[in-house]
Amino acid sequence: MGSQLVMAPNWCGCGVLSSNSRKMSTNDFKLSSSPFKFSKPYPRSAYRVTAYYGLTTPPYELDALEPYMSKRTVEVHWGQAHNEHVEKLNKILKSSTFYGHTLEEMVKVTYNNGNPLVEFNDASSLWSHDFFWESMQPKGGSIPQGGVLTQIEKDFESFTNFKDEFVNAALSIFGSGWVWLYLKRNEKKLAVAKTQNAVSPLVWGDIPIIGLDMWEHAYYLDYKDDRLAYVNNFLDHLVSWHSVMVRMMRAEAFVNLGEPNIPEA
Numbered sequence: 001m002g003s004q005l006v007m008a009p010n011w012c013g014c015g016v017l018s019s020n021s022r023k024m025s026t027n028d029f030k031l032s033s034s035p036f037k038f039s040k041p042y043p044r045s046a047y048r049v050t051a052y053y054g055l056t057t058p059p060y061e062l063d064a065l066e067p068y069m070s071k072r073t074v075e076v077h078w079g080q081a082h083n084e085h086v087e088k089l090n091k092i093l094k095s096s097t098f099y100g101h102t103l104e105e106m107v108k109v110t111y112n113n114g115n116p117l118v119e120f121n122d123a124s125s126l127w128s129h130d131f132f133w134e135s136m137q138p139k140g141g142s143i144p145q146g147g148v149l150t151q152i153e154k155d156f157e158s159f160t161n162f163k164d165e166f167v168n169a170a171l172s173i174f175g176s177g178w179v180w181l182y183l184k185r186n187e188k189k190l191a192v193a194k195t196q197n198a199v200s201p202l203v204w205g206d207i208p209i210i211g212l213d214m215w216e217h218a219y220y221l222d223y224k225d226d227r228l229a230y231v232n233n234f235l236d237h238l239v240s241w242h243s244v245m246v247r248m249m250r251a252e253a254f255v256n257l258g259e260p261n262i263p264e265a
Ligand SMILES: [Fe+2]
Pocket: 077, 081, 082, 129, 213, 215, 217, 218
């Protein structure tokens, strides 16, 4: 068998060369059964291919969240603030040792147990913004159905208590940050948390379920300083309970929310 070009998957589905990949000689390509064909010897300057993360498009039109989040806010937030993290991260990665990680892995590894590395801020912000856009949908909000509602009522005693806790956490953030509904792996229950700057529950090893951006750029154009109206409109009209249901179903692959049911040998 000939040598193979080692491609590592990343979060956007495009391939990146892993840092663990050895450098290749032109003989590799002669031996390889790879479909990559080169008419000339591969230039040495092109051996190094850096990891690349792209700007993911929100899963709806940019004006689809109006009147609760304006097209202008989404344009500025997604097209500028979010995109800046993409560009900064890719720039840092040109001289970084981190290659071939999924974005989620990158966030966890670069948090470095509370001593964040230089890649962390943009990697985590990028992950959280992707998560934020998918935490919303047109005609969202209101009350979840079925298992999601049951789990919230179990862990917060009532849906009203969950909303109060979420709103209070959001309004008590000093400066810039995020508010989360997340699943605590060890306690096997949902909880609300606020985080500063770019931190998310991912770094604690827990599972985010909803993420709301409480940086000023997320709300100021539409709400000025009225953060209560921003958070209430998110919960009443924007939050995607469908995404929550899907995320809870995925989370259950890692956290058993019911009684253990292990077949006897
Ligand atoms: Fe943001």
